[in-house]
Amino acid sequence: MSxxxxxxLKMELNNKDYYPDDTLSIYLTENxxxxxxxxxxxTMQKNLYQTVYDVLDSLANNLDLFRSVETEFATTGQAYTYLQKRLDTLQSKILSIPDAAGTTDSQFNFMYHD
Incomplete structure (x- = not known):
């Protein structure tokens, strides 16, 4: 099945209509x-998760749009908290997936380097 x-991308966004297909296609192209x-x-999972992250990050900047689709949040604060947790989870997933060269990004940076 292909x-x-x-x-x-729509599956990762739980088939929610945050943006029309042409807008989602722009996000895909950017990644x-x-x-x-x-x-x-x-070969595409890391870029797809980055696209999901970008879409959700844009919604974090437009909580009214997010809340118009996600109706279970009574307050803007609840919606923002949910989005931030989802973004953090996605960032962890993205960092754990090896890039094309076979290396993973790290959340840790070397403090001292000789």
């Missing part, structure tokens, strides 16, 4: 993905 990167290509987890 799925396009655009449809896989070196094509919405019409068949999704390949082995």
């Amino acid at each position: 799925i396009t990167t655009l449809n896989r 070196s993905l094509d919405g019409t290509e068949t999704y390949d987890k082995a």
